[in-house]
Amino acid sequence: MKARLQTSMGQHLVMTPQLRQAIRLLQMSTVELQAEIAEAVETNPLLEWAEDVAPAGAEDGPQATAGDGMDGPAPADAADEGDWSSEAPAWDGGGHGEEDERESATERLVETEDLASHLLWQLHLSHLSERDRRIGAALIDALDEDGYLREPLSSIVQTLLPEIRADEDEVQTVLLQLQRFDPVGVGARSLGECLRLQLEVLAEDTPGRAVALRIVAGPLERLPRSGIEGVAHELKLAPAEVEQAVQLLRSLDPRPGKQLAELEHDSYVVPDCVIWRQKGVWKVALSQQALPRVAIHRGYEQMIRRCGEGDAGYLRTHLQEARWLLKSLEARGETLLKVMRCLLRQQAGFLEFGEQALRPLTLREIANEVDLHESTVSRAIARKYVRTPRGTLPLKAFFASGIDTEGGGEASSTAIQAMIRRLIENENPRKPLSDAKLADMLKEGGIPVARRTVAKYREAMNIPASHERVRIG
Numbered sequence: 001m002k003a004r005l006q007t008s009m010g011q012h013l014v015m016t017p018q019l020r021q022a023i024r025l026l027q028m029s030t031v032e033l034q035a036e037i038a039e040a041v042e043t044n045p046l047l048e049w050a051e052d053v054a055p056a057g058a059e060d061g062p063q064a065t066a067g068d069g070m071d072g073p074a075p076a077d078a079a080d081e082g083d084w085s086s087e088a089p090a091w092d093g094g095g096h097g098e099e100d101e102r103e104s105a106t107e108r109l110v111e112t113e114d115l116a117s118h119l120l121w122q123l124h125l126s127h128l129s130e131r132d133r134r135i136g137a138a139l140i141d142a143l144d145e146d147g148y149l150r151e152p153l154s155s156i157v158q159t160l161l162p163e164i165r166a167d168e169d170e171v172q173t174v175l176l177q178l179q180r181f182d183p184v185g186v187g188a189r190s191l192g193e194c195l196r197l198q199l200e201v202l203a204e205d206t207p208g209r210a211v212a213l214r215i216v217a218g219p220l221e222r223l224p225r226s227g228i229e230g231v232a233h234e235l236k237l238a239p240a241e242v243e244q245a246v247q248l249l250r251s252l253d254p255r256p257g258k259q260l261a262e263l264e265h266d267s268y269v270v271p272d273c274v275i276w277r278q279k280g281v282w283k284v285a286l287s288q289q290a291l292p293r294v295a296i297h298r299g300y301e302q303m304i305r306r307c308g309e310g311d312a313g314y315l316r317t318h319l320q321e322a323r324w325l326l327k328s329l330e331a332r333g334e335t336l337l338k339v340m341r342c343l344l345r346q347q348a349g350f351l352e353f354g355e356q357a358l359r360p361l362t363l364r365e366i367a368n369e370v371d372l373h374e375s376t377v378s379r380a381i382a383r384k385y386v387r388t389p390r391g392t393l394p395l396k397a398f399f400a401s402g403i404d405t406e407g408g409g410e411a412s413s414t415a416i417q418a419m420i421r422r423l424i425e426n427e428n429p430r431k432p433l434s435d436a437k438l439a440d441m442l443k444e445g446g447i448p449v450a451r452r453t454v455a456k457y458r459e460a461m462n463i464p465a466s467h468e469r470v471r472i473g
Contacts, residue, residue: 020251022328026335027259027379030270030290037292037329046315046322050295115147115186115257116140122181122378124401124413125362128174134164135174139187147186147257148194149175182378185256192216198252201373211237211245271387273340275351282348284340286333287387294329296322338370339380343398350398351388355418361399416447417457424463429471 028036041047123136138159142151153168153175160166179187184201188194195216202209215223219231223246226234232242253259272290276283296319304315343366349357367374381395400414420438427433433441435454442449458465 017251018324018328021324022331023379025328025332026376027382029383030272030287030385033332034270034289034292037294040322040325041294044318044322044325046297046300046318047294047325048297050293115143115145118382119143119178119181119186121396122363123178125399126177126401127362127364128177131164131166132174132177135160135166135171136178139171139175139178143187143257145257146255147183147188149187149189180374182375182382183253183256183259184375185253191254192220194254194256195220195249195252198256199248201375206248208241208244208246208248211235211241212248215242215245215249269383269385269392271385271392272336273384273386275340275344275386275388277351277389282344282351284337284344284386286337290336291333292329294326296326335372335376335380336384338372339366339377339395340386342366342369343395347398351390354390356415356422358398358400358414358418360401360413362401363399413457416442416449417461419445419447420454420457421461421463424458424469427469429469432466432469434466 025033025036041049119140120137123133123140126133126136128136135156138156139149142149142156142159144150153171156171157166157168175187179185179197181187185194185198188197193216196213199209199212199216214235215231219226219234222234223231228239228242228246232239235242270289271287274285274287300315301319304319343361344351346361346366347358349359363374363377366372367377370377372380381399384395385392386395397414419442423433423438423441435458436451438458439449439451439454442454463469
């Protein structure tokens with residue numbers, strides 16, 4: 001066989017610094033994004049504030065509705081349209097009153113979320129059985145702050161006793177499901193497994209991916225001592241191939257659990273999106289605060305063009321960084337709008353009628369519809385808020401697990417909680433409804449739930465038991 005050189009063209013996905021920047025910006029809240037942009041403007045001379053520059057597709061552009069696209073930010077008067085109060089019923093279940101609706105995207109206290117609560121929320125939306133969810137909750141409780149499972153599976157089996165008698169194989173199966181949650185790499189039992197989980201979500205044609213998988217499966221721990229040459233000799237590969245794989249490994253996150261811990265430091269939220277109804281049609285747009293108006297300094301850009309290839313290297317570097325930042329901001333907005341359009345189509349009934357109309361919805365359904373990875377959808381909605389006629393709500397409020405109804409459909413857990421709360425509000429205070437009676441009333445309405453499920457939902461809403469709700473006189 002004769003050796004020869006051959007050129008080919010193709011597209012590859014690499015975890016470049018620019019891609020990591022886009023992922024980091026996507027999971028930021030609006031408050032954090034504004035701080036990030038302010039710091040970039042201060043440190044990069046090629047960036048400047050563009051207060052007077054209207055972004056593409058502003059007030060004159062079309063707005064997104066439940067059935068079409070979205071090309072611009074919310075109009076400045078969207079929060080003051082009469083349709084908000086005239087057509088939309090008042091929010092009665094989330095503690096948001098008329099004063100909240102009059103706020104013009106003002107600061108609101110944010111609910112802190114750590115790694116455990118973030119994973120439990122995804123576990124609640126999964127298609128696992130109740131038994132597997134309890135095993136998953138035990139696994140999540142055993143994770144350390146870096147997201148690693150340091151305890152052996154035998155210890156998890158012991159913590160489940162006596163309520164659940166499970167073997168290590170069953171716990172291992174649930175752990176594999178947990179390792180698919182966001183952030184990618186969580187639930188790993190070693191550094192090699194953590195990196196492997198992150199490599200597996202990359203495209204198969206990613207340069208260095210195949211070699212990197214071989215490294216994490218064997219010589220990863222020997223890499224600091226052996227070096228590139230030693231690992232290349234052990235794997236019988238060219239040093240250049242190993243060097244490419246090592247660069248890919250360095251771009252991964254060895255402590256995925258730290259992502260949430262580092263981001264949970266803001267005390268206030270600003271809505272990222274605005275939902276309103278105009279002439280009977282629900283519309284959604286990015287809020288003005290979620291669109292930092294920055295642009296490239298035209299004076300410096302023209303100066304770079306006049307300079308030769310070898311000159312103005314400092315400015316050229318900052319120009320490239322500025323362009324990547326603007327591109328990442330654009331991608332963040334497009335991803336958020338894509339997810340919001342899908343949520344608006346799926347949960348229009350929730351906006352119209354309230355919690356009782358919230359349909360079951362999971363991250364997987366949204367990811368499949370918008371053609372994104374589940375972890376990307378999770379980052380897009382993490383600590384994001386939307387201003388609606390029903391108040392400022394977290395995007396997570398649009399998701400809920402489901403229970404099969406007798407009619408062949410599904411009812412979300414949030415809708416069932418709203419039903420339980422309404423039944424309790426209308427009960428006879430002298431003879432409150434027991435959990436068993438509430439379960440029977442829900443079954444009559446086509447919602448087959450057990451008494452213990454009613455008790456769990458009631459406790460989640462901080463509603464006392466029936467004997468504690470008795471009122472005489």
